[in-house]
Amino acid sequence: MRNVERYPVEGPNALWQMYKTVSRVKAVKNFICIQFTRYCPSLPVKNWVYRNLLGMKVGSHTAFALMVMVDVFFPERIKVGNNTIIGYNTTILTHEYLIREYRLGEVVIGSGVMIGANTTILPGVTIGDGAVVAAGSVVHKDVEPGAFVGGNPIHTITKEQQSK
């Protein structure tokens, strides 16, 4: 359902062998940048780091709240449109490391989207323009433009909203 590429691994689980899939230097550099952005009080500075040091696509006026955690291994697979809000402590993942394989997938978040606090977004998911994701959601599948979704797992609360 989610749009992920799958890579088989031999031997122990993929997480145990993570440094065969991403260099230690990149992981540590990303981690330092991400920790900075989690706590940085300036939104424009955060976006500069996201774009220039982590390789993410981030549109204009898009606001990442306090403590947002982007994928530490492959943040460059995250794309966010314009004037979108990513709520407090949201986790955006683009990798999943499993026992016999690992999977990578882009996360694409449109423009004018609102993601509530403490949400988890899984690899390979697209969230359409103007969508609203309630706080605490687990986004395990695509969200239609304009839809209002929430819960764990997410379900559609309303299809299309005008008044928001």
Place this chain on the structure above:
Amino acid sequence: MRNVERYPVEGPNALWQMYKTVSRVKAVKNFICIQFTRYCPSLPVKNWVYRNLLGMKVGSHTAFALMVMVDVFFPERIKVGNNTIIGYNTTILTHEYLIREYRLGEVVIGSGVMIGANTTILPGVTIGDGAVVAAGSVVHKDVEPGAFVGGNPIHTITKEQQSK
């Protein structure tokens, strides 16, 4: 459903313009105090900070666990009664910043309440005396006194409990 005040904004989303709604100095001061309380091993010291530096109402013997995160912008809108337990890493929010408006709401938690770990409490919610909120819940509406609720979104598990 939740009891929130709504303030429209012009231009980019409300989070992008957050420092028009709360001063940078207040936000940074609150953040430092909250980080201290998240890790402080003494519950009475935490409560002193909550009451005197963050403006919260906190009753006697109320215990905030490790890593609890209170609202960084408007913690003074949080009121908690006596002998209540707020579980590990619970998030208590009193603001939500949306695209075209922001909303503020008090969070009122009664006495003898138990909030499980990793719970998210949204602005404008009242949790009645003696209520129990299961771990990992998203509290998006009021909880009746004595009720046992859980899940995301929360639903009532039992109405009234004596034996707890």
Place this chain on the structure above:
Amino acid sequence: MRNVERYPVEGPNALWQMYKTVSRVKAVKNFICIQFTRYCPSLPVKNWVYRNLLGMKVGSHTAFALMVMVDVFFPERIKVGNNTIIGYNTTILTHEYLIREYRLGEVVIGSGVMIGANTTILPGVTIGDGAVVAAGSVVHKDVEPGAFVGGNPIHTITKEQQSK
């Protein structure tokens, strides 16, 4: 349902009186070790700390992801098998401190298990060999070997999986 031992308390709630149940020195020592493991980039070093400084049982090639939070008071009640993956920021609790009692319970996680990111595992739960727990789950009851579970509260998605 969960396998926990219950200890009644007199006076204020059990969390307020926590240092009667666990020494301040142990709590602070555990906290420092756990903070180290949450951020440590080497999985073998993490496992050494878990086994030798926190008293956990951790099998070979078991991989704890970034930010995993094990119980700060009673980590020695956690047992994990071989070649298991514990996802990003998973919380594993072995205690719950309530108003009139506190409860302790072992968490036993088998071999070849995959726990998704941001999962909360409650005290007294057993997760069988080869089980898969989706991201963001709240594990409030046992999980059968080989089962695929998810949601909050968890429900079974598929009973037994071969192909994973």
